[in-house]
Amino acid sequence: MRFKKLLSIFIILIVTVAHSPADEFFPKDNWKDLPNPLASPQAKVGGEMATFAGQYPNSLNYYLASNILTSEVFSAMYDSLLTLHPLTAEYEPMIAKQWSISDDKTTFTFWIDERARWSDGEPITAYDVEWTFQAIMDPKNLTGVFKMSMEKFLPPEVVDEHTIRFTTKEVHWRNLLALGGLNILPKHIFEKKDFNKINFQFPVVSGLYKLGEINEGLFIKIVRRDNWWAKSEQRFQNTGNFQTIVFRFFAERENAFEAFKKGLIDIYPVYTSRLWVNETKGEKFEKEWIVKQKIYNYEPAPFQGFAMNMRRPPFDDIKVRKAMAYLLDKEQMNRTLMYNQYTMHCSYFEDLYSKEAPCKNKVFNFDKEKAMALLKEAGWQVNPQTGFLEKNGKRFSFKFLNRDSSTGKFINIYAEDLKDIGIELKIDQKDFATWMKDMDEFNFDMTWAAWGSVIFKDPESMWASTEADRKSGNNITGFKDKVVDVFIEKQKTIFDVEKRHEICRQIDAIVTSQCPYILIWRINYIRLLYWNKFGTPSTVLSKYGNENSAYWYWWYDEDSAEDLTDAIQKGRYLPGCKASIFFDEEFKE
Amino acid sequence: MEYFIRRLLLIIPTFIGITIICFGLIQFVPGGPVEEKIMQMRAATSGEGGKGASATTTITAEYRKQLEAHFGFDKPFYKRYFKWLITDRIGLKMESYKFPNKTALQLIRERLPVSLIFGITGFLLSYLICIPLGIAKALRHGSKFDITSSVIVFIGYAIPAFAFGMILKMLLCGTVEGLWDIFPVTGFQSYNFALLSFSEKTKDIFMHMFLPVLCYVIGNFAVLTLLMKNSLLEQIGKDYIRTVIAKGGSSKRAIWGHALRNSLIPIATGFGGILMVMFAGSVIIEQIFEIPGMGRLSLEAIIGRDYAVFMAILSLTSILTLLGNILSDFCYVLIDPRITFNK
Numbered sequence: 001m002r003f004k005k006l007l008s009i010f011i012i013l014i015v016t017v018a019h020s021p022a023d024e025f026f027p028k029d030n031w032k033d034l035p036n037p038l039a040s041p042q043a044k045v046g047g048e049m050a051t052f053a054g055q056y057p058n059s060l061n062y063y064l065a066s067n068i069l070t071s072e073v074f075s076a077m078y079d080s081l082l083t084l085h086p087l088t089a090e091y092e093p094m095i096a097k098q099w100s101i102s103d104d105k106t107t108f109t110f111w112i113d114e115r116a117r118w119s120d121g122e123p124i125t126a127y128d129v130e131w132t133f134q135a136i137m138d139p140k141n142l143t144g145v146f147k148m149s150m151e152k153f154l155p156p157e158v159v160d161e162h163t164i165r166f167t168t169k170e171v172h173w174r175n176l177l178a179l180g181g182l183n184i185l186p187k188h189i190f191e192k193k194d195f196n197k198i199n200f201q202f203p204v205v206s207g208l209y210k211l212g213e214i215n216e217g218l219f220i221k222i223v224r225r226d227n228w229w230a231k232s233e234q235r236f237q238n239t240g241n242f243q244t245i246v247f248r249f250f251a252e253r254e255n256a257f258e259a260f261k262k263g264l265i266d267i268y269p270v271y272t273s274r275l276w277v278n279e280t281k282g283e284k285f286e287k288e289w290i291v292k293q294k295i296y297n298y299e300p301a302p303f304q305g306f307a308m309n310m311r312r313p314p315f316d317d318i319k320v321r322k323a324m325a326y327l328l329d330k331e332q333m334n335r336t337l338m339y340n341q342y343t344m345h346c347s348y349f350e351d352l353y354s355k356e357a358p359c360k361n362k363v364f365n366f367d368k369e370k371a372m373a374l375l376k377e378a379g380w381q382v383n384p385q386t387g388f389l390e391k392n393g394k395r396f397s398f399k400f401l402n403r404d405s406s407t408g409k410f411i412n413i414y415a416e417d418l419k420d421i422g423i424e425l426k427i428d429q430k431d432f433a434t435w436m437k438d439m440d441e442f443n444f445d446m447t448w449a450a451w452g453s454v455i456f457k458d459p460e461s462m463w464a465s466t467e468a469d470r471k472s473g474n475n476i477t478g479f480k481d482k483v484v485d486v487f488i489e490k491q492k493t494i495f496d497v498e499k500r501h502e503i504c505r506q507i508d509a510i511v512t513s514q515c516p517y518i519l520i521w522r523i524n525y526i527r528l529l530y531w532n533k534f535g536t537p538s539t540v541l542s543k544y545g546n547e548n549s550a551y552w553y554w555w556y557d558e559d560s561a562e563d564l565t566d567a568i569q570k571g572r573y574l575p576g577c578k579a580s581i582f583f584d585e586e587f588k589e
Numbered sequence: 590m591e592y593f594i595r596r597l598l599l600i601i602p603t604f605i606g607i608t609i610i611c612f613g614l615i616q617f618v619p620g621g622p623v624e625e626k627i628m629q630m631r632a633a634t635s636g637e638g639g640k641g642a643s644a645t646t647t648i649t650a651e652y653r654k655q656l657e658a659h660f661g662f663d664k665p666f667y668k669r670y671f672k673w674l675i676t677d678r679i680g681l682k683m684e685s686y687k688f689p690n691k692t693a694l695q696l697i698r699e700r701l702p703v704s705l706i707f708g709i710t711g712f713l714l715s716y717l718i719c720i721p722l723g724i725a726k727a728l729r730h731g732s733k734f735d736i737t738s739s740v741i742v743f744i745g746y747a748i749p750a751f752a753f754g755m756i757l758k759m760l761l762c763g764t765v766e767g768l769w770d771i772f773p774v775t776g777f778q779s780y781n782f783a784l785l786s787f788s789e790k791t792k793d794i795f796m797h798m799f800l801p802v803l804c805y806v807i808g809n810f811a812v813l814t815l816l817m818k819n820s821l822l823e824q825i826g827k828d829y830i831r832t833v834i835a836k837g838g839s840s841k842r843a844i845w846g847h848a849l850r851n852s853l854i855p856i857a858t859g860f861g862g863i864l865m866v867m868f869a870g871s872v873i874i875e876q877i878f879e880i881p882g883m884g885r886l887s888l889e890a891i892i893g894r895d896y897a898v899f900m901a902i903l904s905l906t907s908i909l910t911l912l913g914n915i916l917s918d919f920c921y922v923l924i925d926p927r928i929t930f931n932k
C-alpha cells in the first residue's frame with residue numbers, strides 16, 4: 001500500500017517535470033574557470049596605490065549612499081551573487097556557483113557556493129541573501145534607489161541553506177542584472193543593527209578587500225585580505241594586486257592635482273582640456289616620471305547637452321528646439337576654449353556605433369540662417385524697432401538654469417550668439433540642491449545635463465512618456481513619443497543584448513530628430529596621468545572600465561619604483577610610454 | 590555689576606530671537622537635505638568633461654516622502670524648533686544630515702584644533718605684533734620706518750587672502766618647478782601623522798599651518814596697526830599730555846604712562862573677540878589649503894544643506910558673540926575706570 005502510494009507520487013512527479021517548462025541553467029556546461037584575459041601574468045601582489053577621491057563620503061554603505069567612491073569600496077568589500085566576464089560581459093559565478101532562469105523568465109534560482117565564506121569564517125548562506133533583500137526592502141531603511149529595482153520581486157524563498165529562489169512580477173531583462181549585482185551582507189553581523197547607521201563599520205566582509213584605516217576627511221584605506229574565499233579561482237588571479245588602496249579626499253580638484261604632482265597621489269584622471277594641455281608640462285612629464293596617456297577603450301559613452309523643457313513654451317515647439325541647436329557654435333567653443341580636445345555628439349548612445357556602423361543621426365552644426373528660417377516658421381519675427389525676436393508681442397527670452405559656475409564661459413558665448421538674432425538668454429545660477437528642486441518642479445527652460453552610461457542600455461527612465469511627469473526622474477526634458485514607448489516596452493522582454501541595442505539605435509534616431517537636448521561634445525578617450533612606478537596590462541585599463549579599473553589590473557612594480565626614485569634623484573629620463581593606448585590594438589585574444 | 594547681569598540675562602531672549610529667525614529662514618531656502626540626498630544618489634554633474642549622472646538611478650515620490658519623514662520635515666515648524674532647542678540641546682546632540690554617524694557637537698569638536706590654531710595664533714600674532722608696531726609707528730610718525738612699514742602692511746591688506754595663499758603655494762610648496770619646496774601643499778597634518786613622535790607631530794602641524802595662518806593674519810595687520818598708531822597719535826596731541834609735559838613730566842612718562850592707556854580703548858573693542866578663537870577660520874584659506882577647519886565645516890553645512898550642523902555652529906557663534914560683546918564692555922571699564930554703564 002505504502003509502496004503504491006510512493007510509486008504514484010513518483011509518477012506524478014515525473015509527469016509534472018516532463019510537462020513543466022524547462023529551467024535554463026547557468027553557467028553553461030562548457031563554461032570553465034579560466035584566467036582573466038585582460039590581467040597580466042606578470043602582476044605581483046603588494047604595494048600601495050594612492051588615488052584621488054572628491055569629498056569625504058557620508059557613508060560607505062552603497063545601499064544608503066550610491067556614489068562612485070562608495071560603489072568602489074563597497075564592491076571591493078562585499079561580493080555579489082554574480083560577476084561579469086571582462087570581455088564578453090556575460091554573467092559568471094561569484095557567490096552563486098550556479099543559477100537558473102525559468103522558461104517564462106519569472107523565476108531565478110541561485111545556488112550559493114559552499115566554499116563562500118565571510119571573513120570571520122562563517123559560511124555565506126541563502127539566509128544572508130534573503131536578509132540583504134529584506135534590509136533593502138524594509139520601509140524604514142533609506143535604500144530608495146535599490147528598493148525600486150528590487151520591488152519587482154516577491155519576497156525570496158529560501159529552499160535550503162545554499163539555495164534561494166526569487167520570483168518576479170514582471171518579465172524584464174534587467175531582473176537578472178539586479179539580482180546578480182546584489183552585494184550580499186552578513187546577516188549574523190548586521191541583523192540587530194539599525195541599517196541606516198551602518199556607514200563606516202564593516203567588521204566582517206566577503207570580498208578581496210577589507211576596510212583599513214579611516215582618517216575622516218583625509219583618507220580611507222582598504223587592505224587586501226589573504227583569506228579571501230575565492231582567491232584560488234583562476235579568473236581572479238593577477239587582479240586586485242595592491243596590498244592597500246588609499247583614497248585621499250580633496251574638496252578641490254586643483255588641490256588634488258597639486259598633491260598628485262608632489263607624489264601624494266599616484267593616479268589622476270583629467271576631466272578638463274586646459275589641465276590636460278597646459279598643466280601637464282615640465283620636467284616630471286617630459287622625463288616620463290609621470291606618464292600621460294590617452295586610453296581608447298569601450299567605456300560606455302556618457303552624453304551631455306543643454307536640456308530643453310519641452311513641457312512649456314518656447315521649447316514645446318520642435319522648430320524652436322532645432323533652431324536653438326543650430327545657434328550653438330560648439331565647434332568654435334571646442335577650438336577656442338577646449339584646445340580641440342572634444343568630438344561633437346551626434347547620438348544619445350554613442351558607443352552603439354562604430355566606424356563600420358556609423359551613426360547616421362542628423363547633426364546640428366552652427367548655422368544662423370537655418371535657425372532664423374526655422375524660427376520664422378515657428379512664428380518668431382524680429383521687431384524692427386527693438387531688434388528683439390517676438391511672437392504675438394512677446395519677446396523671446398528664457399532662463400538657463402545653471403549649477404556649475406565653471407560652465408558660465410560656454411553659456412555666455414551662446415548667449416552672445418542668441419543676442420545677435422534677438423533672443424535673450426539669462427543665466428539663473430543656482431547651487432546643486434536648489435537646481436535639483438527647480439528641476440523636480442520642472443521649473444526651468446534650459447539647463448546643462450550630463451548623463452552617465454552603462455554597458456546594458458535601458459532607455460526607459462530617460463525616454464519613456466510615463467517618466468516625463470514624474471518628479472526626480474531622468475526624463476527631465478519631458479520627452480513623450482508613442483513610437484519610442486512601444487520600442488521601450490518591446491526591449492524589456494528581449495534578452496539578447498545586440499537585439500536590444502538595435503532597438504536603442506532606433507530610439508536614438510527618433511529622439512535625435514525631436515531634439516530634446518542640444519547635444520554638445522564628448523571625449524572619446526580617458527585622459528590619464530600616473531606616476532611611472534606601476535606595472536600595467538598592455539591595455540592599461542579594462543575593456544569597459546574607466547580609470548578605476550586600474551585598482552584591479554595594475555600592480556606595484558618595485559623595479560619601476562626604484563628606477564623612478566633614481567631618475568628623480570639624478571634628473572634622468574625614464575623609458576617612454578605609449579602616448580595613446582587603443583584597446584583593440586593592444587588586446588589580441 | 591547690575592548692568593552686566595542684565596546684559597547676561599538679555600542673552601536668552603536675544604538668542605531665542607536669532608535662532609527662531611534663522612530656523613525659520615532655512616525652511617524657506619529652496620532645496621534642502623532631501624534634495625541634497627537625492628542629488629548625491631544621482632551624482633548629477635555638468636561641466637566641460639562631465640562624466641555624467643547615473644542614468645539608471647530613479648527616485649520615487651514614496652522615497653522622497655520617506656526621506657522627508659527621516660529628516661523630520663513632515664512635522665510642523667514649532668515642533669521641530671522645540672525639539673531642536675530642548676531635546677537636541679540647541680542642535681548639538683542632533684545627528685548631522687551629511688555625516689549620519691556623528692552629532693553636530695562631535696563634528697565641531699573634531700574641527701576645533703584647527704580653529705584654535707588659527708584663532709589663538711592669529712589673535713596673539715595680531716596683538717603682539719600690531720600694538721608694538723603701531724606704537725613704534727606713532728612715535729616715528731612720518732619717518733622712513735613709518736612709511737616702509739605702512740607700505741608693507743597695506744600690501745598685506747590689499748592682497749586678497751586667496752591670492753596671497755596661491756602665491757605662497759606657488760613660491761614655497763613646490764607646485765611650480767624651479768621654485769622652493771619647503772612647505773606641504775595641502776592638509777592639516779601628514780598622512781603618517783599617527784606614527785610620528787610628539788616633537789615630529791608639533792613640527793608637522795607647524796609646517797602645515799604656517800602658510801595658512803600667515804594668510805589668515807596678514808590682512809588683519811594693517812587695520813590693527815594703524816588703529817593703534819592713530820589712536821596713540823590722537824592721544825599724544827591732546828591737552829592733558831601737554832599739561833603733563835608742562836608740569837615737568839618727561840615726554841616718555843606722558844606717552845607710556847598716560848597716552849598709551851587711553852589709546853588702548855579702541856583696541857579693547859577687539860578683546861571680546863578672544864572668545865571667537867574657537868570658531869576662527871576662513872572658508873577661502875581652508876579651501877585653498879584643504880584644511881578641515883570650522884570655516885569649511887560651516888560652508889559644507891550650508892552648501893550641503895546640513896541644517897543640524899549649520900544651526901549648531903550658528904547658535905554657538907551667536908552665544909560667543911553676545912558674551913564677547915559683554916567682555917569688551919568689561920575691558921573698557923578695566924582700562925578706563927571713568928567709563929560706567931550704570932545710569
